[in-house]
Amino acid sequence: MKKKTEAKRQTILDVAAQAFRELGFEGTSMSEICTRVGGSKATLYNYFPSKEELFSEVMFLSSEAEFAAAHDAIDPTTEDIADSLRHFGEKFLTFLYSPNIRAQRHLAISQSGRTELGRLVYERGVLRSENLMAEFLQTAMNRGKLRQAAPKVATRHLYSLLESELLERFLFQILGEVGADEIKAVTARAIEVFMAAYGPPPAEDSQPEPVRQPPAGATPQ
Structure with missing residues (x-):
């Protein structure tokens, strides 16, 4: 039964894809798809609401x-x-x-x-x-x-x-x-x-070293 259900679902999808290609989204109705697939509208809506x-x-x-x-x-x-x-x-x-x-x-x-x-x-x-x-x-x-x-x-x-x-x-x-x-x-x-x-974030060891201050009283170079 599951195989039959999946086959029916695929048939609906194949037929719908063809209808959408031919008529566009707005030009395609569920009634049109139902007519092409065959069977009742209730069955179609059971698969796709x-x-x-x-x-x-x-x-x-x-x-x-x-x-x-x-x-x-x-x-x-x-x-x-x-x-x-x-x-x-x-x-x-x-x-x-x-x-x-x-x-x-x-x-x-x-x-x-x-x-x-x-x-x-x-x-x-x-x-x-x-x-x-x-x-x-x-x-x-x-x-x-x-x-x-x-x-x-x-x-x-x-x-x-x-x-x-x-x-x-x-x-x-x-x-x-x-x-x-x-x-x-x-x-x-x-x-x-x-x-x-x-x-x-950059790794800690990649951070620049702090500038060393010269000792007090040292003559700047």
Whole structure:
């Protein structure tokens, strides 16, 4: 029975993905999907309680491999935190500013406040990514590779820095294609600022020695 249930769910997802590609999010209704799948509306809603839930599942399944690849770049055992963060940042921005994900983000933003799509994308995408990064930063802090701070706050600062040169143009839809060279440069500048703020404090033995005062009455050289 479980196999049959999973097969039915996958059929719904496949049919819905095709409908969304052809008609767009707003042009696709649950009735349309139900007609294409066959069966009752009650069965469809039993699997997915809303069009937003169904669309978000289709969306995340289509981008899961790229999402995982970007976050697999986070190496908690690394000795060079800045290099690991640069590696992640380049993969993350490449994912985030790919044509498909850009379109999905614009759609989610446009639907925020009108439907549940914005909340679903935020919870399943943004928060999921932030939680993974916060765990990495906490580990780095515990190992003395970064200064102690609130990992969730540090994560938001990191993500804000990574997008700082791109986000406004993205939101106003005046951002052209973002190439690999630009992503590399943007990431390098972001990580430089992040490490300046969150890098580990200098070791005590690297502190300059105090200036020795000459004995009283000695003639200055």
